[in-house]
Amino acid sequence: MGAYEEEPDRDTDYRVPALQRGLNIVQMFNASERTLSTNEIADRLGVSVSAIYRIVFTLTEMGYLRKLGKNSYELGPQVLCDGYSYLASRDLVDIAMPHLNALRDRTSLSCHLSIREQTDSLYIYRAFAAQRLSVNIPIGTRIPCHCTAMGRMLLSGLSPTQLDALYQHVRLDDYPPPAPKTLPELHQLLDRDRERGWVLHRSDYSTAIACAVYNHRGEVAAAINLSGPEAVMDSPVAREHYRASLDLCAQAISRELGARLPA
Structure with missing residues (x-):
């Protein structure tokens, strides 16, 4: 045997x-x-x-x-x-995806996730609300940061010195309103954005509200938004409801990235 x-x-x-x-x-x-x-x-x-x-x-x-x-x-x-x-090894999209999908389902509005690459906001995920007049920005789209709500939240993580260095050779007056035309004007906008903790931006009959997402170092790692037609988001009560929902979503993603936020 x-x-x-x-x-x-x-x-x-x-x-x-x-x-x-x-x-x-x-x-x-x-x-x-x-x-x-x-x-x-x-x-x-x-x-x-x-x-x-x-x-x-x-x-x-x-x-x-x-x-x-x-x-x-x-x-x-x-x-x-x-x-x-371990926290850094987890892909940002994988972490944010279920939270943004759930936010889309709760609000029936499109949600996007972006990161900063130099002076551009790079869209890396979207939770598309399949309804008429939905805002749909494709993944891979690049938009100058100072022109969008998410872009401004991404820039809000920079110090004044870092912002000056980033924009020292960039012209801002080639973009239509409400984008800032000068670097001092951009500084003023970002000061208000940091204090408020969110940005609302209107363009082409649509409105977007954006919040920052933080990593374990307390740095702005990304930004998320809720965007929809102006007619849907015109009411101050509706905008506050959407802003609060977006803020809770940003906090949930940030905590999964290791950020220490107030309870």
Whole structure:
């Protein structure tokens, strides 16, 4: 009879105790407990200090813990590095898509997602509302940032110095109103946009409202909008309803990107 391997018993415990302890140690740290001693760690695990010595040493060597004193530790930079790498690896469109589709379904208005490339707003996703007079801007469209609601929200993430550097060789007076004609006028618009937190823009019988989306660094990573015919969005009550819905959507996407927003 040939050799064979027995099927593992379903009740077999495949856990790795050392790995489990290591992860438990990392999870002990939080906003209220930023530092812990080896004695405190051992007490919580219900073991001796000698039993966790090699685990703590390994976590420190790998950057998941940082030694502060003789027997005191805090979380190391590798924890943040790994977390941010994971967040950055998630595609922006994949994260935003279900939120924008749901917003489209709730409002019956078209939604778009854009990012900034130099002075252009690049449209990278649309949730198209299939109804008469819907606003439908194709993916891949580029529109100068200072001419659109989403573009202005993208620019609102820049400092005055960064904005000056970006537009130092760009003419603004070639575009029709209500686009700003000068850089100082653009600065003034963006100051108001930052304070308000959203932009409303009217053009060609349509209206768009835009909000910014933030990443884990607190930077403006993208912008989203709700856009529809002027007749639908003409009422101040309707516009406020749409703006509030858009803001909640932007916050939900931002949180999935790792942004820390007020509760």
